[in-house]
Amino acid sequence: MPINAEYRGPGELPEVIPVFPLPGALLLPRGQMPLNIFEPRYLAMVDDSFRDGHRLIGMIQPDATHSRNEAKPALFRVGCVGRITQLAESGDGRYILELTGIARFKVIEEIEALTPYRQCKVDYFPYVDDFTARKGEEAVNREALLEVLTDFLKVNNLKVDWEGVESAPNEALVNALAMMSPYGPPEKQAMLEAPDLKTRAEILIAVTEMDLAKKRTSGDPPLQ
Structure with a gap:
């Protein structure tokens, strides 16, 4: 090899x-x-x-x-x-x-x-x-993904390299955010088994929105 x-x-x-x-x-x-x-x-x-x-x-x-x-x-x-x-x-x-x-x-x-x-x-x-690299990435709702990322960073008082985020292709962006996400095994497995990149992005957005909603209603402290 x-x-x-x-x-x-x-x-x-x-x-x-x-x-x-x-x-x-x-x-x-x-x-x-x-x-x-x-x-x-x-x-x-x-x-x-x-x-x-x-x-x-x-x-x-x-x-x-x-x-x-x-x-x-x-x-x-x-x-x-x-x-x-x-x-x-x-x-x-x-x-x-x-x-x-x-x-x-x-x-x-x-x-x-x-x-x-x-x-x-x-x-x-x-x-x-x-x-096949970048298969189906044109179907990803990039705007919705960046919106929920912005909310997640704000709620958790985190920063990100926005220049790197904005230049990343959809596949690299979705997969990197999914891999780095702080969620548990069931959520990670759901993202792994997603049939395509669009669905993986939708799962990531949905899970993040639920997490944000929970933090706002329960008053949970931000991630450290």
């Missing part, structure tokens, strides 16, 4: 991938997720991904509502595979890495593996559009 890999379709990705269950973590195609890896099983996962040459990790959320085993929680059926595009050693046994999203997947089954980390057989074909 070349250092700079480009994936043009589902057939270019392996059917079995290591998965990293992490609640509240949302990775989307072409999005960048920083990770601080310190558990021995996930250090081994990173080492093996380089040894195997693919540098791929499937990000997926544990499904708390269906989990009976805390040591091995049930998983949601949809995740997103990413490629390690940056990696640094911390000097104290940790890896600091950046994962760049490639495509979402559906879990077919979890396989019995001898590795300390979990592995799943997955299917990328339901999300074939993920391989």
Whole structure:
């Protein structure tokens, strides 16, 4: 596999991938997720991904509502595979890495593996559009998205690089805001499973509007 890999379709990705269950973590195609890896099983996962040459990790959320085993929680059926595009050693046994999203997947089954980390057989074909950059972004209501972002920043006394926001394409803007949003696993999963970018933006707007309404009526303090 070349250092700079480009994936043009589902057939270019392996059917079995290591998965990293992490609640509240949302990775989307072409999005960048920083990770601080310190558990021995996930250090081994990173080492093996380089040894195997693919540098791929499937990000997926544990499904708390269906989990009976805390040591091995049930998983949601949809995740997103990413490629390690940056990696640094911390000097104290940790890896600091950046994962760049490639495509979402559906879990077919979890396989019995001898590795300390979990592995799943997955299917990328339901999300074939993920391989096309900026697919459907013309349908996004950018004005509504920026309006709710402005309200969110004001209520929570936060600032943002508006120059960067205004220059970002719709896909990058929607996905970055979704990934950085402070919402819980159900909301993150809904945004992950959205059938298209327009729907993902609509979910993000709706969830944010509900959060803002709750803060205004309850007098909750702003985020710190």
